[in-house]
Amino acid sequence: MRASKWFLTAAIPLLGLWGCDSSQAKGPGSETTNGIVATVISDGMVASYAGVTLHKADFISNDTTGTVVVPNYETDSLGGFTLEDLDTGKYRLSIALGGKLHSEEISYSGNTLDLGEITLEAPGTVSGTFADGNGETLTSWIGVYGLDILVRTDSEGNFTLSGLPAGELKIFALSEDRKSVVADTNLTVKTSKTCSWIHTDLADRSSSSAEDPGSSSSPEESKSSSSAESSSSSELSSSSSKEFVSMVFEDFEDSVSFAAKNWYFSADTAAQINYPTLLSNYWDAVVDNSDRNGHVFSGYFSTEPGGYVIFGTRISTEGIDMSDLDSVTFYAKGSGNLRFALERWESTSSDNLKAWTKDLPLTSSWTRFSVSPTDFQLPEDDTLSTGWESVKKTVTRVHFFATSGQEISLDDITVYGLTF
Structure with missing residues (x-):
């Protein structure tokens, strides 16, 4: 497989690409009459010995190892590089160092192309x-x-x-x-x-x-x-x-976005929130999780029979028309059961409407759940559900109900079919 990949790379006539070892490109101060020049910055400092790759813009990889950038060159000690002796055409230049990277499509006309400073970012x-x-x-x-x-x-x-x-x-x-x-x-x-x-x-x-x-x-x-x-x-x-x-509705990576949604974690009279408490910042329950390669929400609670806790947010005061909803997906783990709900709900209203699922069992492993409108229970099947048809044009809240357990952890809540 590796040999095939290098054969494909050979379709790009770059000097010094033969073999699997990366070559140090000349610094931007080197004399050249034909090439691409840049200096790479990461975390405010020059990115010394960063990996650099140049492929044709329409290059299709044959490498199934999951590696995003396989470097053919590297920057010098001052973060600079010059790629020389290139054919004219469209290329994709990619640079990576320490988990951060940069990639852009460029058109090369045959003259020296100075890209200036390139800053690496998180992926x-x-x-x-x-x-x-x-x-x-x-x-x-x-x-x-x-x-x-x-x-x-x-x-x-x-x-x-x-x-x-x-x-x-x-x-x-x-x-x-x-x-x-x-x-x-x-x-x-x-x-x-x-x-x-x-x-x-x-x-x-x-x-x-x-x-x-x-x-x-x-x-x-x-x-x-x-x-x-x-x-x-x-x-x-x-x-x-x-x-x-x-749209990725919530991925728990941005504290500002999280705060703007005013997420809450509350319990009914037969349940108790153990963490985060009402007096703490709910962002305190957003923690790093290596299995999810990022941040997740993890709430802890205890319930008596029939009790539940809610993790939720109000997405609108007037109601959002979600008739075009295809599905909502999310990752969850914990104990007990979870029900996902879209509601028109206000504490003082007499015409609250709710569409929610059956119990979704949680385990100690992350599970991807996908909920479509047909998964919401009908009123004849659950007296607490008024059904999707009743609420779909005026949704005001997104709720996750957790019962008969002690933990609910969530990540990457994504909405398909519409944005709001």
Whole structure:
């Protein structure tokens, strides 16, 4: 697999790329008549010996190790580099050091291109699901044009691309045999945030082919194939695919955003909050979790039979029309059971409305839950639920009810089908 990757990289005529060891690029002060020049900064200091990679903009990786940037060069002790003897064309330049990175698409015309100072930033994440028009999940390989990462969807069509550089990226999906591009889309990745790509109604793209991992084609053939593939994919993705609008409602990474939502953690008369208490800052319960590679909310409580606690927020005073809702997903762990609810609720109102799920069992391991409108209970099945049809046009609150346990932990609450 590694040999195939280096064969693909060889399609880019860069000096010093042969072999698996990175080469130190010349500093920006070096004399050159042809190249890309920059100085890299990280945490306010020069980024000495940062890894640097340059791929053609339409490069498709064959590396399935999950590595985002496999460096071919490194900066010098002053954080500078110069990449020389390049063909004209569009490239993606990527730089990484100590968990931070930068990537951008550049057009090189043959003259020296001085990019000035480049600042490395914390990465972001793209997650999503691949399915056909009937909702059947598909096995696929997901990657980013110009980067080294390539991951496989799981048995439910879900995928996660972690550690991606912030900025505009073009995500693609390959068929299971990795011989054809079946979809692609442009996404904006934000530092320390998760964005989503939900894709259905896949078109037949047999005319768009990624390089066969076992291919013996020449570098010139590889480049022309990739170029045709990128063009064909762009045309088809806009006309033959269905992309869902989505928003990461809460990922617990930003204290300002968390505070603006006024999250609360409360208990009924048959339950007690153990942590965080009403007198503490609820952000105190947002903690780092290595299993989730970031921050999560973890609340602790005790209940008597029939008691419950609520973790929730008011999203509107007048009510939001959520008729276009496709689903809400979130990760949860803990003990006891959880119910997810969308409500029109005010403590003094006589016409409160609620749509909530059946009990969702929590375990000590993180589980991804997906709730669609059909998962909300009907009034005839649960007297405490007025049903989705009653509340969908005037939703004011998002609630997580926890019962018969001692812990509720949540992460990455994502809404599909609408934004608000």
